[in-house]
């Protein structure tokens with residue numbers, strides 16, 4: 001396991017690291033952390049020669065011992081890998097993705113019209129039965145692709161419903177096991193068909209939480225979709241409290257419906273002392289708030305350390321990350337569904353997602369482009385309770401090497417990921433898994 005996420009990182013040795021020097025969110029060691037079996041085995045020391053951290057002008061050598069960056073002298077038996085002057089950047093974290101739903105790697109899948117969540121969820125079931133490859137294969141294909149694009153960790157939502165039983169959770173867990181050397185994965189049991197409106201789901205959620213096969217219990221629009229605000233939230237939070245798992249709830253409801261649900265989440269987090277263990281995804285009710293209204297809600301979120309995720313879907317629905325961070329709110333960036341029944345789009349490439357975040361936020365400044373990258377890297381690390389891979393001594397050696405001029409240009413131009421390193425080991429080269 002990695003050291004406690006609350007361990008302060010030693011910073012500042014490497015030139016250029018300040019470009020992404022984060023807000024220094026204080027992390028609680030009490031929250032669930034990603035599985036990190038990949039770091040269990042010490043590997044041979046490695047020196048990555050002539051790389052430019054964060055696009056610094058002067059190249060340096062990055063030395064890795066026991067999977068972590070060190071500023072000490074490289075051991076004599078260290079392996080040497082030439083970075084060729086490439087830019088070294090923190091590996092990325094996908095804070096919200098659905099690998100079980102994807103048709104990635106298969107033939108083109110045409111989609112039918114759909115009217116709302118129930119329709120789309122029904123089409124998920126058709127995909128589940130219609131795809132030749134089982135969930136474990138499809139999820140593995142997408143998750144492996146994410147690794148080749150520089151993703152070090154992800155929070156994977158897996159559908160749980162009477163239509164599937166625990167098959168989707170088991171499929172994603174199988175893919176996680178195959179990629180344990182390259183990717184840290186947290187799994188959310190996601191009641192896509194509703195908790196109350198799909199009888200039998202509650203028992204499946206309980207089974208998933210009780211058996212330890214998931215790290216989080218999910219929820220979905222307790223008012224707009226499930227139409228059972230208290231019943232859903234009481235059940236989800238009750239399971240989290242009883243079995244020691246986290247909560248990660250999809251909240252698409254906008255306006256008063258969304259805010260009422262969010263208040264229900266905040267109240268239960270406080271009452272059950274689940275501070276630091278709760279995430280709310282999408283949260284479309286927040287972006288339209290006035291500064292004063294947002295400050296009030298964000299104050300509660302910050303106080304209870306409730307994290308948020310956004311997939312930067314549009315200018316009007318993307319979360320105001322900078323303003324939320326002012327209140328100490330952890331915010332991660334994610335892919336959401338990738339080439340599934342919901343959308344033909346998506347590619348599980350978090351550098352591309354950082355680019356999209358900049359696009360929908362209409363950013364211009366270098367500092368704003370760097371902040372988009374930080375949302376896709378440190379933002380997700382904070383949400384998943386992983387130590388930031390900030391290239392400082394002591395940090396996990398999870399980084400990618402790209403050809404380029406500087407970080408803002410990389411966010412705009414999306415260069416190929418020439419090398420992806422996880423725990424000091426090269427896990428992908430030139431877009432191929434190693």
Ligand SMILES: [Zn+2]
Nearest residue numbers: 157250336337
């Ligand atoms: Zn989702």
